[in-house]
Amino acid sequence: MSIFEYNGSAVVAMVGKNCFAIASDRRLGVQLQTVATDFQRVFKIHGKLYLGLSGLATDAQTLYQRLVFKHKLYQLREERDMKPETFASLVSALLYEKRFGPYFCQPIIAGLGEDNEPFICTMDCIGAKELAKDFVVSGTASESLYGACESMYKPNMEPEELFETISQALLSSVDRDCLSGWGGYVLVVTPTEVQERVLKGRMD
Amino acid sequence: MSRRYDSRTTIFSPEGRLYQVEYAMEAIGNAGSALGILAADGVVLVGEKKVTSKLLQSSRSAEKMYKIDSHLACAVAGIMSDANILINTARLHAQRYALSYQEAIPVEQLVQSLCDTKQGYTQFGGLRPFGVSFLFGGWDKKHGFQLYMSDPSGNYGGWKAAAVGANSQAAQSMLKQDYRDGMTREEAVALALKVLSKTMDSTSLTAEKLELAEVFLQPGTGEVQYQVCSPDAMGKLLAKAGLTQPAPDA
Numbered sequence: 001m002s003i004f005e006y007n008g009s010a011v012v013a014m015v016g017k018n019c020f021a022i023a024s025d026r027r028l029g030v031q032l033q034t035v036a037t038d039f040q041r042v043f044k045i046h047g048k049l050y051l052g053l054s055g056l057a058t059d060a061q062t063l064y065q066r067l068v069f070k071h072k073l074y075q076l077r078e079e080r081d082m083k084p085e086t087f088a089s090l091v092s093a094l095l096y097e098k099r100f101g102p103y104f105c106q107p108i109i110a111g112l113g114e115d116n117e118p119f120i121c122t123m124d125c126i127g128a129k130e131l132a133k134d135f136v137v138s139g140t141a142s143e144s145l146y147g148a149c150e151s152m153y154k155p156n157m158e159p160e161e162l163f164e165t166i167s168q169a170l171l172s173s174v175d176r177d178c179l180s181g182w183g184g185y186v187l188v189v190t191p192t193e194v195q196e197r198v199l200k201g202r203m204d
Numbered sequence: 205m206s207r208r209y210d211s212r213t214t215i216f217s218p219e220g221r222l223y224q225v226e227y228a229m230e231a232i233g234n235a236g237s238a239l240g241i242l243a244a245d246g247v248v249l250v251g252e253k254k255v256t257s258k259l260l261q262s263s264r265s266a267e268k269m270y271k272i273d274s275h276l277a278c279a280v281a282g283i284m285s286d287a288n289i290l291i292n293t294a295r296l297h298a299q300r301y302a303l304s305y306q307e308a309i310p311v312e313q314l315v316q317s318l319c320d321t322k323q324g325y326t327q328f329g330g331l332r333p334f335g336v337s338f339l340f341g342g343w344d345k346k347h348g349f350q351l352y353m354s355d356p357s358g359n360y361g362g363w364k365a366a367a368v369g370a371n372s373q374a375a376q377s378m379l380k381q382d383y384r385d386g387m388t389r390e391e392a393v394a395l396a397l398k399v400l401s402k403t404m405d406s407t408s409l410t411a412e413k414l415e416l417a418e419v420f421l422q423p424g425t426g427e428v429q430y431q432v433c434s435p436d437a438m439g440k441l442l443a444k445a446g447l448t449q450p451a452p453d454a
Binding site: 065068069072 | 264265272296303
């Protein structure tokens with residue numbers, strides 16, 4: 001069994017009209033056993049920048065902690081928050097440092113840029129960036145997520161419709177994956193507010 | 205006669221003094237002053253800006269106040285380039301602690317680690333000491349709001365009110381007279397401005413010459429906040445304290 005499938009995960013981010021949404025499942029498993037149903041995979045870096053980490057849970061947590069370290073120092077020195085594009089480059093560089101003994105994570109970065117332009121990107125476990133204009137997916141349920149997002153997504157959705165779309169895409173995809181699920185956690189970020197919601201799906 | 209014991213930092217003089225450390229403190233005595241006051245609901249740090257040329261274009265928001273971490277800040281007196289090095293060290297140390305323990309570093313621990321660095325430069329390496337004194341203000345869960353003062357020797361102490369830089373002796377004795385336990389932040393700011401206006405060399409006190417920063421708990425969330433006073437707000441505070449005087453034509 002692959003190390004990426006040890007804990008099970010599903011993370012997805014979508015771009016809307018002047019907003020973005022990032023969502024994840026809540027299951028933490030140890031292979032076939034479910035150990036937690038409230039596991040956090042989406043982390044806040046600053047008010048307009050979020051990081052979703054799928055893959056091995058311990059690496060997700062450590063990677064997040066190391067990134068907070070770097071971002072805090074950046075904030076202190078430059079007296080401003082990091083732009084999403086810059087943060088993506090930072091994550092990519094951090095992952096490539098461990099090229100021959102990598103973090104077993106696939107990050108998803110979602111944020112609002114300078115003019116509140118939504119920005120999303122994903123990368124593989126050694127930092128190959130993939131920018132997208134519509135949606136990015138990662139985790140054990142990624143194949144189902146690709147299909148669900150491709151069919152459900154349309155550009156320039158308002159926050160409420162974006163929330164519905166990303167929630168449906170997430171829940172239907174994790175239902176086809178035994179290693180992810182047990183509910184969902186969705187964050188919709190607009191220039192003025194952040195809405196967090198917990199979804200109840202099939203609890204299996 | 206004792207000159208031959210001056211030039212090496214790492215040896216004592218026959219009278220048991222470390223001359224290089226004392227000379228460092230001399231250098232600080234010529235720098236812009238900084239005051240710190242511990243209030244019941246926060247820590248107030250005020251600094252005197254020495255260089256106020258109109259031509260100065262600074263990219264940073266403050267010249268004498270530095271944020272070390274979300275719950276910790278410091279005011280500086282002395283050689284700014286030395287200060288930058290130490291502040292960077294302090295910031296890294298605070299983040300390394302947070303990375304290991306997933307907790308904010310307690311204020312005294314950060315001060316102690318910085319002072320350990322400073323002490324090293326008085327005992328080995330043959331390098332001169334840092335010509336900076338700091339006033340650290342911060343908050344932690346164990347001891348609440350705290351104010352610490354540190355000097356080039358690596359000594360530090362916790363204070364209710366302290367002054368470093370030019371005229372610090374005079375400022376310290378004034379603070380000793382007027383400080384009251386349980387002061388609020390506003391009262392502490394007023395006291396700091398009053399003391400500075402008496403000890404500062406310049407004839408008039410304007411907002412451009414001063415910097416004010418406060419560390420306090422945000423009323424709604426209870427999170428520690430570090431805020432530098434804007435020049436406009438500064439002007440209003442000075443007017444309220446009855447301390448503004450017309451600035452001389454520059």
